[in-house]
Amino acid sequence: MWMPDRNNKKTLYEQIADHLEQRISYGEFPPGSLLPSERRLAEQLGVNRSTVISAFAELRSMGIIESRSGSGTRVSTSKWGATPKHTPNWSRYAEGGSFLPNLPFMRRIREALAQYPSLIDFASGELSADLAPTQEISSLMSKHEYTSYLGYDNPQGSIPLREALVDYLQQHRGIRTTESSILITSGSQQSLYLITQCLLSPGDAVAIEDPSYCYSLPMFQSAGLRLFRLPVDQDGVMPEDVRALYKKHRIKMVFLNPNFQNPTGTVLSSERRKRLLDIASELGLPIVEDDPFSLTSYEAAPPLPLKAMDNVGSVLYMGSFSKIAASGLRVGWMVAPHSIVERLADARQQMDFGLSIIPQQIAGQFLQSPLLLPHLDNLRMQLQFKRDLLMESLEKELSGLVEFVAPEGGLHLWCKLIPNIPEGKLLEESIKHGTVFVPGSVYGSDPGYVRFTFARAKLEQIAPGIAGFAKALRALMV
Known part of the structure; x- marks a missing residue:
């Protein structure tokens, strides 16, 4: 972030005026756009408000900005007498679109x-x-030469990483799967985005925990989904609440974080897990299980994930490298029926042609190395x-x-x-x-x-x- 230089020969207000003029000339603040308030800009730049007032006065004297009482300070639409004829209304574009901004x-x-x-x-x-396992990953990178082809990889994700995940999921989470039923994503949020965009339709009803990390993600509302809440107590959600929501609203999917739930930290009890799977099987209702925290269990081993207990294929299981190793690698995974994996891999390929191959190689090697358990x-x-x-x-x-x-x-x-x-x-x-x-x-x-x-x-x-x-x-x- 740019900050004024107190050792510069120019005064602080002149530096601020020059910086704002440059950003305006670059199109960062198009004609008619609103500038930050004097108070907010002073806080951001660590200067007195009077300094910002002087900078704004300098820009007003040049006809670059204009201020109106109650409307704030905006970039002039007629800079030096030259009226732009085809400037897009970027403010309207920024406020538009179907994808909502963060809360x-x-x-x-x-x-x-x-x-x-x-x-x-x-x-x-x-x-x-x-x-983070910085030294461990550095050691792996120094021992392995990355000489493989660096073009687009399999849209489903690196095959060696998926094979490593087959062993990892069985050993650490009790989940039996094959590499063809695993999709590599850039983390749990991309998995959720793909699910909401590809497997559900606007107007569909879904159930989420209350409170829930899912509620903080506007992607559900952006997809036009109707959210219904499942209250969380000390043992997690009540399975019969799922049945009630299905009868009343015909919910299409349930989103759960059973182990060390975000934000409450609760663990869904074993009895409720069994009952929940029975209800989902009876109703033909998919459950999306987000399991980023299980391997952080401090003392006793956490309960097995719902996916490990799922005998009929009701559960889509999501995991991530972010909470157990390094969020910056941007490696997550989803275990799902092969038809779902193919559908989501096709959609993801339209977005980014697949993930970077090098982080996938690093993640696969780390999962298989003796460095993981320590x-x-x-x-x-x-x-x-x-x-x-x-x-x-x-x-x-x-x-x-x-x-x-x-x-x-x-x-x-x-x-x-x-x-x-x-x-x-x-x-x-x-x-x-x-x-x-x-x-x-x-x-x-x-x-x-x-x-x-x-x-x-x-x-x-x-x-x-x-x-x-x-x-x-x-x-x-x-």
């Missing part, structure tokens, strides 16, 4: 993290750099340590003001706030105190919940981060 809270979190790199990040659902053991140990430190910090800073149940795996801690504080104000105040989190309503829950991801922050950041959040909460309680 406002998620956009604000992303903006804050980009604007303030020093923020302590309890929002991003990924591993910190020290938890990495997973260390990952579980470190995640549990971070979880405990987060809970200790919450008890110290917010005793009596927050409630939670310790998850036995995963990356997230789901918290109920006792004080009734508006979520937007709490997020903004927390950002001011150097910490960012995800408000609970992002996942469809009632207001008053927050999700803290403890995998992304460094160990030494967790206590100060919660202290900052506590200051923000108490400031709004006054």
